[in-house]
Amino acid sequence: MNYNTEIRSEGFAIINDVFTEKEIENIIALxxxxxxNNQENATFRKSQDLFAIRQFHKEIPETLDFIFNENLKEIIESNFGKGYFITKSIYFDKPEKSNWFVAYHQDLTISVNQKIELENxxxxxxxxxxxxxxxxTEILENNFTIRIHIDKTTKDNGALKVINNSHSKGILRxxxxxxxxxxxxxxxxxxxGVMIMKPLLFHASNKTxxxxxxxxxxxxxxxxELPNGLEWSEKMTLN
Incomplete structure (x- = not known):
């Protein structure tokens, strides 16, 4: 499952059939x-257009055994190598009648444990x-994101739109x-299926x-590793 050339040149790749129906059912049930049981949790965000769980891998760690199946572990290793850890995770649930949309942007921030004044x-x-x-910028350029799709995602229910190769242009307005x-x-x-993308790839999504x-x-x-005592606040090493 080597998509390295595609990820480097286009900034993203789509890989279907990474999870079985049973694995998806188990993730949904968890x-x-x-x-x-946790409606008042501070990491939950709920509106009529979106339900989100921040720090998802910490909130529901039982899902990780299903998420990091042999297929996904092989995808990560064959395309990026060893030594990667989770730095952030979010679960998005966009309801059937959602008017939520996101304009074109790059993912420019990381989550850290404290504020330390550092150059750049x-x-x-x-x-x-x-x-x-x-x-x-070089930290963002060397990171990657994997989006695991629990539902079939099309242009009609908010599939991501991307600008091909826009990740290669650095940080742009x-x-x-x-x-x-x-x-x-x-x-x-x-x-x-999954979508792999680079943080600097311009991406957006439409209403459902x-x-x-x-x-x-x-x-x-x-x-x-981050410099001068700064730490990734959601860091979790993969087994």
Whole structure:
């Protein structure tokens, strides 16, 4: 399962049939059981357009045995190598009638344990005691994200749109992209498939128009240590 050339040149790859129907059912059951019992949890965000669980791998660690099956472990190792750890994870549930959409953007921040003034670490924010910062570009360039699709995702229920190869241009303001000359791809993924993407790839998603739910587990990875005592706040080493 080597998609290294595609990831390097386009900034993303779609791989279907990574999870069996049974593995997806087990993940769904664990999520539903946990959310039914923890409605007031501070890491949960709920509105009519979106339900999200931040720090997902810490909130529902029982899912990790199903998520990191042999297929996914082989995908990570064959495309990126060894030594990677989780730095962030979010579960998104976009309901059937969701009007939630996200404009084109790059993923520019990482979650860290504290605020330390460091050169080239910029745009600090804090939400619910969680610090986020924009690190030096090379840290972002060497990280990757895997999005696990619990439902079939199409252009009609908010599949990601991406600008091919936009990850290779560094950190950009969206108005500096010439959309007339860029290639846009709608990343439709089957249930049980994954999308791999680079953080600097410009991506967006539209509103749902087909009355179909979209659930995705978004996991970010790195193998880089941060400088001067700064730590990844959600770091979890893979077995």
């Amino acid at each position: 999520i539903e059981n946990n959310t039914a 670490f910029e745009n600090w924010t804090v939400k619910q005691n969680q610090f986020a910062v924009q690190p030096p 969206i108005e500096n992209l010439d959309f007339e000359s860029e290639k846009e791809t709608i990343c439709e993924v089957e249930k049980g 128009t087909n009355n179909e739910r979209r659930r995705v587990i978004h996991i970010e990875f790195s193998r880089q």
